[in-house]
Amino acid sequence: MTRSNPPTLPPVLWLTGLSGAGKTTLARAVQQQLRARGEACEVLDGDEVRAEFWPELGFSEGDRAANIARLGALAARFRAQGVTVLVAAIAPYRHARQEVIARLDALEVWVDAPLDVLERRDPKGLYARARSGELPNFTGVSAPYEPPTAPALHLQTDQTGIEDCTAQLLRLLDAHT
Numbered sequence: 001m002t003r004s005n006p007p008t009l010p011p012v013l014w015l016t017g018l019s020g021a022g023k024t025t026l027a028r029a030v031q032q033q034l035r036a037r038g039e040a041c042e043v044l045d046g047d048e049v050r051a052e053f054w055p056e057l058g059f060s061e062g063d064r065a066a067n068i069a070r071l072g073a074l075a076a077r078f079r080a081q082g083v084t085v086l087v088a089a090i091a092p093y094r095h096a097r098q099e100v101i102a103r104l105d106a107l108e109v110w111v112d113a114p115l116d117v118l119e120r121r122d123p124k125g126l127y128a129r130a131r132s133g134e135l136p137n138f139t140g141v142s143a144p145y146e147p148p149t150a151p152a153l154h155l156q157t158d159q160t161g162i163e164d165c166t167a168q169l170l171r172l173l174d175a176h177t
């Protein structure tokens with residue numbers, strides 16, 4: 001009896017980095033390109049998924065761990081259906097991040113820019129609210145961010161434009177498809 005090889009699972013990219021670094025922008029740009037190529041792709045954005053599915057979770061270390069574990073579980077479900085998944089979530093605690101990334105065998109991408117640049121970008125006005133004390137436990141201001149030590153890709157979005165970052169992400173995906 002001949003046995004066929006098990007089907008290869010599509011990759012999962014985990015985009016981690018501070019608020020405003022560019023996770024959502026780049027994940028959406030990659031999704032657009034993949035869909036234009038006729039490939040299925042889902043973006044799980046921490047911000048959006050939290051609001052839709054578990055708005056009760058806040059930003060304590062424990063709540064962030066729960067959020068990340070659930071995002072990982074959702075990513076695995078999509079991937080099992082042959083969908084390439086991009087998770088865009090801060091996931092600031094290295095241990096919790098490593099755990100979910102290892103479980104998924106995901107590719108870790110550090111979307112990075114210096115804090116002063118992010119505070120100038122402040123697309124949602126969150127840094128200003130965090131500095132005024134209105135938003136507690138804000139990553140980079142009043143809560144820690146533990147950067148990746150060996151990411152599959154490190155994008156410095158203050159030095160590399162959106163198009164170039166998107167192209168680098170697509171190359172990474174293509175190398176793992």
Ligand SMILES: Nc1ncnc2c1ncn2[C@@H]1O[C@H](COP(=O)(O)OS(=O)(=O)O)[C@@H](OP(=O)(O)O)[C@H]1O
Nearest residue numbers: 019020046047059064067089090091136137138139
């Ligand atoms: N205290 C605090 N710290 C960080 N971020 C905060 C906070 N409060 C609200 N927000 C908004 O929530 C988005 C981060 O959600 P994540 O699911 O990515 O966070 S985490 O992975 O659970 O740490 C984050 O979205 P992005 O700006 O897209 O990163 C913020 O818009």
Ligand SMILES: Nc1ncnc2c1ncn2[C@@H]1O[C@H](COP(=O)(O)OP(=O)(O)O)[C@@H](O)[C@H]1O
Nearest residue numbers: 018019020021022023024025123157160161162
């Ligand atoms: N190279 C880049 N990659 C991604 N975003 C960039 C880049 N350069 C500037 N930006 C801008 O930075 C902001 C990033 O916001 P967003 O994607 O919501 O970040 P995050 O999802 O990490 O919070 C956007 O306004 C985007 O246009």
